[in-house]
Amino acid sequence: MNSQTKATNLQGGALQKNTNVSKPVSMASKKKWKDAGLFTLFVGPVLLAFTIIVLIPFFTGIYYAFTDWNGVTGNINWVGFDNFKYLFTEDKQFQASFLLTAKYTVVAIILTNVIGFALAILVTQMLKTRNILRTVFFMPNLIGGLLLGFIWQFIFVKGFASIGQITGIPLFEMAWLGDAKTAFWGIVIVSVWQGAGYIMIIYIAALQNVPQEIVEAARIDGANRWQILRHITIPMVAPAVTICLFLTTASSFKIFDANLSLTNGGPFKSTEMLALNIYTEAFVNNRYGIGEAKALIFFIVVAAITVIQVMYTKKKEVES
Amino acid sequence: MENKYTGKTFIVEILAVLLGLLFLVPFYYVISNSLKPFAEILTNTSALPKVFQFENYVNAFEKLNYLKVFSNSLIVTVASNVVLVVFCSMAAYMLVRTKKKISNIIFMTFVAAMIIPFQSIMIPLIKTAGTFGLLNSIWGLVIMYLGFGSGMTIFLYHGFIKGIPKELEEAAIIDGCSRFGVFWRIVFPLLRPITVTIVILNSLWIWNDFLLPSLVLQNPELRTVPLATFFFFGQYTKQWDLALAALILGIIPLLIFFFSMQRHIIKGITSGSIK
Structure with missing residues (x-):
């Protein structure tokens, strides 16, 4: 209703100025409103959902990070930077979780990529079983982190104990999830087992794009397998390496599901990564304000990693 | 040689x-x-x-309320995929074809929001979702997946639609077809390859997702497969016979999905990651 009146007003204005072009102007403005209506019809629904689900929580979240909100009462007071001061000076668990997550991320990136790349090389050889092997290596990736964590909980608790009993190898006789160090490596094993197959798929695609003529030419010139890998294959798949490095960085830093189901942060919170720490602060301790301050720091780190990634890949694209 | x-x-x-x-x-x-x-x-x-x-399976099947949680997961995954595909393809199409500043601003907002990790907005999300009455309901959850999945889905559609020539649509408009009709009859069928990729990526994500449904669905009747498995493990700690059977019941649907769509999944992951 309103828009129509507005449109007629506009037409009226145009009429007064120049009677000769009144017809095309009125048609053009009608079309303009029709276009705006169509635009709203096509973009509106998802934009509305996106605003409610992502934008509003994101911006109100920044506000809550500076309050003492406890999630239960409606009483929310502004506390300035107190939450952040607390995190950096008093909250030892948060600092430990942050460092642990950083350490875990580095270890997981290296292992996932090295193993994923090695698997990709392996299954692009002339093997009879290569298709079934691709499926096997990829399969853990289908299953969500939560179920994988439970699967491995059984392996570490019962499976390892049984293998230890049979073989007598001390490595299997330890209580892996009962000790901070081995529990950490337990999480690493689960995430590498899950992630390597995914990374492998991307490396396979990159390896298949390496022109066979170049490899053939190098071979005729007398290059051995290792030289071909080092001087032809690896430089040719470098863009895929970048993609995979950043994919694993982001996903490792955000680990939650497997952390929850495999160790639940234990023993004694020694394997509590950042995402789980935020979750516990908010939904177990009911300290939403502090939890949100942590979440804001978490966002800044993830955003920084992603921005560096985008800048780096863009630069690479320009170069090549 | x-x-x-x-x-x-x-x-x-x-x-x-x-x-x-x-x-x-x-x-x-x-x-x-x-x-x-x-x-x-x-x-x-x-x-x-x-x-x-197979006794463990019979027991776990009953105790998990497997048929119920399976159909909950199925409804959430299918409905979320439908709304994501319908609304995001429409939005991406309009954003590509409307050469205005506002299109660019909206598109960049969707893309930029992709870097926001879920954990950094989950706390206020629960409050906002409560205000809008989205908590404790399957449909509320579906709307949330529309919100969270929109960034990547629009991004993938946007890139694909940019490569489709405009001439076809113009011819149809001259023939008297409306914009709405043009999109659904001419453009949408051309989007099939990217739609397959999008559906696969979103299905694996939504089916396996634990944290969001755990925050949104409090009513046990509404639990999805990962949620039910989680509570089952909590309840039957160290009762490995039941717990393991429950795990396998949770994995079977994924394996069926994988083996029936293996080729598309591999292709989808490759193209989804490189963009």
């Missing part, structure tokens, strides 16, 4: 197969033990079951 199957290749093949078996060991343990009675799991964890018995 190198492309022939030599003795060396055979050795590589054997090593590769051994590595493949190593990858499967966890599955062996879970499957074989899920078929044993409890006492046998404790005493003979590594051996094959003496007798294959």
